Amino acid sequence: MKGLELAESYYRKYGARMIKEKFPQYQDRIAAGLVGDGSECYGFDDGISRDHDWGPCFCLWLNKADFEIIGHALHLEYQRLPKYFNGCERIASPWGKGRVGVFEIGTFYRKFIGLPHAPKTPEQWLCLPEAYLSSCTNGRVFYDPPGQFSQIRKELLGFYPEDIRLVKIAARCMTAAQSGQYNYMRSVRRKAYYAAQYAETQFCTDIMSLVFLLNRQYMPYYKWSHHALCELPLLGKFLHQKIDDMAASHNYETKNDIIEEISAAVIRMLHQERLSDSASDFLLDHGPVVHAKIRDKNLRQRDVWIG
Structure with missing residues (x-):
């Protein structure tokens, strides 16, 4: 199984249930998916990829207000999810920290493009390396009722002006x-x-x-x-x-x-x-x-x- 499919199955079996049980009033306010660094986000992972930062995991994205209220608690619950899934375990490297887990939407995008939103001016577009734009638009969004994360993603996927x-x-x-x-x-x-x-x-x-x-x-x-x-x-x-x-x-x-x-x-x-x-x-x-x-x-x- 590819990492992206593993991540979605893991989210649907454990992540969605955890949110529904622990944060029921927020279950339709949290986006989920797997986007960012790592071969699995492109669907390019193979057996060699599994030696570090690969395995059952996903990202959860919240708006700023919700993140301030439940971000820390949600992070703790994410950390308590089973480490093994479908015979796989995620082996985290020292440099793989922060790839998955709980994120405020603007902070997630800022990590890649230096902005909490899609670029607005020619100068902003010009200074962004292609590889970072690729990284924050790869992967898959599993669930996004609010649509805020996906709206920024859609604007970026619209490509350069x-x-x-x-x-x-x-x-x-x-x-x-x-x-x-x-x-x-x-x-x-x-x-x-x-x-x-x-x-x-x-x-x-x-x-x-x-x-x-x-x-x-x-x-x-x-x-x-x-x-x-x-x-x-x-x-x-x-x-x-x-x-x-x-x-x-x-x-x-x-x-x-x-x-x-x-x-x-x-x-x-x-x-x-x-x-x-x-x-x-x-x-x-x-x-x-x-x-x-x-x-x-x-x-x-x-x-x-x-x-």
């Missing part, structure tokens, strides 16, 4: 071209092998981010970004395979050919999405074209490399 998305796509065109199409083989020819390896990794990171942006999905942090590509309809499985091929190869020319193949596929997608009409095969030339489509004057005046 279009101008912010364009800022980021343009910047990724620039940096992916710089590291992959430009600096990779230059580093190889100089026998600067560390720089070449770094350029390859940077290209993969930026091109994955670009494809997530094209799909209007937040890219998870590095451990799961490549794995998550398979779920994307636009170029996802293609890019997943090509990056695997690149990582498996020890031939510099082969790696460079893959970089060019990936870049060409992304350029075709930029054309298909009507984000660029440039005929260039160099991704860097597409960055300013995408950037020019930004409507907000202040955002359009930003350096195309920054996003």
Whole structure:
């Protein structure tokens, strides 16, 4: 059983009953689910995942007023729930503290995005790393009668405002071209092998981010970004395979050919999405074209490399 299914079963058998018995007047005021850090929140967990911070658990989210009244008592009752469930036990690591349990809604979101609500301004959106937005919108909400937690989640899942998305796509065109199409083989020819390896990794990171942006999905942090590509309809499985091929190869020319193949596929997608009409095969030339489509004057005046 995957961790997400285990968590929901555990909540429905023990969590919901505990709330009904101990806090009956609040049972329709508490949201429950599993969202945040951990492979199980993405559905990516496997046997290796079970050695730390995996097992029967869930999150409970309360508004500020209710949290001040029953937060501590609810936490104590959560701690008293059975430690074993369906043959599984949660093994907590020193750094896994605070991933699950009882939370005030605003505090939960603030931990990931620095705000108790969805961003309201372009500046707020721009400063948020994709991985943190991914973490606080993954997983599953099991129960949320008040809807406050889910409303913030819905706003975040609506993805970046279009101008912010364009800022980021343009910047990724620039940096992916710089590291992959430009600096990779230059580093190889100089026998600067560390720089070449770094350029390859940077290209993969930026091109994955670009494809997530094209799909209007937040890219998870590095451990799961490549794995998550398979779920994307636009170029996802293609890019997943090509990056695997690149990582498996020890031939510099082969790696460079893959970089060019990936870049060409992304350029075709930029054309298909009507984000660029440039005929260039160099991704860097597409960055300013995408950037020019930004409507907000202040955002359009930003350096195309920054996003």
